[in-house]
Amino acid sequence: MSELRRSHDSAWKYLFSSPKVVHQLLTRFVDDEVFSGVTVEDITPFDKSFVSDEFLDRESDVIYRVRSGDRDVYIYVLIEFQSTVDKSIPIRMLHYILGLYDQFYRTSQAGKLPAVFPILLYNGNERWTVPRNVRELIEPAIAERYIPSFEYYPIIEQDISDETLERIHGILAAVMYLDKRRDDTELRAAIDRVIDLLAGERPEQFLMFGVCGSIAAAIDFPPGSR
Structure with a gap:
């Protein structure tokens, strides 16, 4: 990775270190009613102290806890800077979230795992053609109920x-x-x-x-x- 590209990655991570910027993302760029009444005060940085360094270093990620109504929802934003389209993105995002759930399971006493809303932010030059659901990457050779279904929310900069x-x-x-x-x-x-x-x-x-x-x-x- 070039020094300029590394600076670019760090700049976007710095941008999303602000709950106000995350609030703008959720209320102005994401069309989902779960975030319709969310305020800046409802958004808090994710406590990464219980997550291993190896896990955190796997992706360029942004994770926040959002209070929505009477429940906590987590948002996971993968910021994709590659100039070319990476068709493995749905698998990478699913892998990351499953790893996050594993960490939650090991450390939390709650009955159910929290919901995680996955967002892809892509600013490459190529047209984004990757399926939104990981199921579309898998051959339908068995009953659909046995094939994983995971969908991310795409924010494609060039399409805005x-x-x-x-x-x-x-x-x-x-x-x-x-x-x-x-x-x-x-x-x-x-x-x-x-x-x-x-x-x-x-x-x-x-x-x-x-x-x-x-x-x-x-x-x-x-x-x-x-």
């Missing part, structure tokens, strides 16, 4: 129009808007729009955008475009 990002606004929309620019000309033209997208954000969010936005813009410019 600029108009949609402008309507959504906020720091996450601003970083995505900048991340979609492909050369200096597009970047310069985007500055005013990005400022509008950040209207209403607190000063600390502007600082966070300064770190994440600059790296997001730099990483995706092809050689010779600058």
